[in-house]
Amino acid sequence: MRRNPTKEMLVHSDRGVQYASKEYRQLLQEKDFRQSMSRKGNCWDNAVAESFFYTLKTQYIHHRSFRDIEAAKYGLFQYIEAYYNRRRRHSANGYKSSAEFEEQFDLLQKLA
Numbered sequence: 001m002r003r004n005p006t007k008e009m010l011v012h013s014d015r016g017v018q019y020a021s022k023e024y025r026q027l028l029q030e031k032d033f034r035q036s037m038s039r040k041g042n043c044w045d046n047a048v049a050e051s052f053f054y055t056l057k058t059q060y061i062h063h064r065s066f067r068d069i070e071a072a073k074y075g076l077f078q079y080i081e082a083y084y085n086r087r088r089r090h091s092a093n094g095y096k097s098s099a100e101f102e103e104q105f106d107l108l109q110k111l112a
Contacts, residue, residue, distance in 0.1 A: 009033045010033070010035075010036050011028055011033050011036065012036040012049070013035075013036075013038070013046070013049070014037065015037050015038055015040060019035075056080075060079045084098070085097065085098045
């Protein structure tokens with residue numbers, strides 16, 4: 001993990017069977033991460049993740065085909081890390097990229 005998360009790391013998900021599985025919960029516990037799940041039948045609890053995946057599907061996945069799983073993994077990594085986080089402007093961030101917003105936030109934290 002690049003950011004060395006603190007013990008206060010919270011992992012939020014919907015109530016999908018994969019997130020409720022014993023193996024997944026055990027992995028989170030081994031990493032000292034806290035698990036948070038949406039309330040049953042309440043999609044608004046997971047609105048940020050739902051918005052991201054909608055954008056990912058409509059702007060990237062639906063316009064591509066991949067020759068194999070490795071090409072898909074590489075393509076998704078490039079979309080998220082090189083484009084979505086570093087170049088794509090987000091209205092919630094004052095039309096800055098996530099990287100620009102985080103740099104500005106870190107600078108303000110140091111100055112405070």
